[in-house]
Amino acid sequence: MTTIVGGTYFEQCMCPMWQELFGSGGRAATAIARLGGEAKLATYVDETSEAILRQRAALEGFTVEATTIEQSLHFRYTHGLANPSIRPAPKPALTLKVMDACVIRFGMLEGDSVVTANCAVYDPQNPTNPVPFHANGSKAQRLALVLNRSEAEALHGSADLNAATLARALAKSQSAEIVIIKMGPAGALLYFQDQIHHIPSYITSRVWKVGSGDVFVATFAWFWADLALDPVDAAEKASRATAYYCQTQGFVSEDELAVYRPVPAPLPKKSRTGRTPLVYLAGPFFSLAQLWLIEEARGQLLEMGLNVFSPVHDVGHGPAEDVVQKDLDAIHACDLMLAIGDGLDAGTIYEIGYARALKKPVVMYVENESEEDQKMMQGSDCILCDDFVTSIYRTVWKAAEL
Structure with missing residues (x-):
């Protein structure tokens, strides 16, 4: 008892x-x-x-x-x-x-x-x-x-x-x-x-x-x-x-x-650069709802011990000549990407493609996107999650593998 x-x-x-x-x-x-x-x-x-x-x-x-x-x-x-x-x-x-x-x-x-x-x-x-x-x-x-x-x-x-x-x-x-x-x-x-x-x-x-x-x-x-x-x-x-x-x-x-024998998660470790893994947080930030979701994702990743580069936090709004190269440099520097697929924003889709061209792992949160809209990301081996919490955990687990 x-x-x-x-x-x-x-x-x-x-x-x-x-x-x-x-x-x-x-x-x-x-x-x-x-x-x-x-x-x-x-x-x-x-x-x-x-x-x-x-x-x-x-x-x-x-x-x-x-x-x-x-x-x-x-x-x-x-x-x-x-x-x-x-x-x-x-x-x-x-x-x-x-x-x-x-x-x-x-x-x-x-x-x-x-x-x-x-x-x-x-x-x-x-x-x-x-x-x-x-x-x-x-x-x-x-x-x-x-x-x-x-x-x-x-x-x-x-x-x-x-x-x-x-x-x-x-x-x-x-x-x-x-x-x-x-x-x-x-x-x-x-x-x-x-x-x-x-x-x-x-x-x-x-x-x-x-x-x-x-x-x-x-x-x-x-x-x-x-x-x-x-x-x-x-x-x-x-x-x-x-x-x-x-x-x-x-x-x-x-x-x-x-x-029941699920796969054990890898232990977190430093990235190949010798530092805590860096996550590039991609996603639109043009409305209150979008900003809230970016803020929430960033806070959860930081809480779980990862470093985060967020364009809206670390670069901000501005003309292309002021922000684009900084964002691309950050994708080169990152270990992996978490992308918020809200509305399939053109900038976010570009960032995903750029990261995959560099062989960077990408986890994508796709709550409302259709199978057709997910096709390119799925075909390029992005990790797709239709649940917010799962996307955070999959990002942390993937970071531990690197």
Whole structure:
């Protein structure tokens, strides 16, 4: 039995369209139940959410201990990598108290949870002010921390350490047996018994990110805490289960996981020039919508550790004699290109052709372009993606190959 204490939230994504009741707690309970595990969810819900949640629990085979609140929270995303807007503002609720042999504790917005467990897996879910596991009196004989890089740095209080040193420091300061630092397309770093292990991410043809970290935490906890697998093996299975979720927006069964063998993503490295790979970000920037999309893509690529040349940011508007040669020089200097195909802008199409003539890899985001309009790019071996988040991940994965 694994007890999960975590939020149950309505989730809505604009692109791709998605509207479900999950949250970290609901998603983790579903993931474990689908693997064949026995799960119990302790959570906050309003009356409407509770009715939906209990129907899901009956269908999937987990149990629910609900604490009633006035209104469940709604998370709204523009895309799967966006920071969500959250409504209504959370109101403090009664602290949940959970005692079991195996417990997953997620950070929550509505309230707190005090955990007593033999084995606990803790995901603080707060990139700016993560709360230490033991700060509220929670206890665990064996503790695994699973957190992303920004949470790890905030919890330690320093952004100057490499991931391995940071994991060791957290294991000591937080009295954790295991520390897993998630690093997006680069996979995860796992610290255990003074050894550092790399857990790969896996390449998928589509990347659905909302809740992917919840699936990783739940699957790892079930294999490590409930089935007593070695933590490295548990984390590798969790990463494959997460890849299945990212690919399908669904949950893997134990039989499906046994045969699911996606290709591991390459580790990021310096380009042949000895620096972080440089991405040329091509795309139109003549309307607010176009500028927003360029800004969003640039921010996501920078967040994932790549260098970016963006004509509108690094050259700006101007006559041909002022901007064209600078842009072409940047294509020569870049390692690969991400092209936004919005409207098949003539300048963007020219840049794609120029890059391919130089044998530069090109990833192209083509959400609305017809098969006929994609023909030349497809025939010249561009990587075509009709999903924004997938185009970002494919760019990062391709950069790691160079």
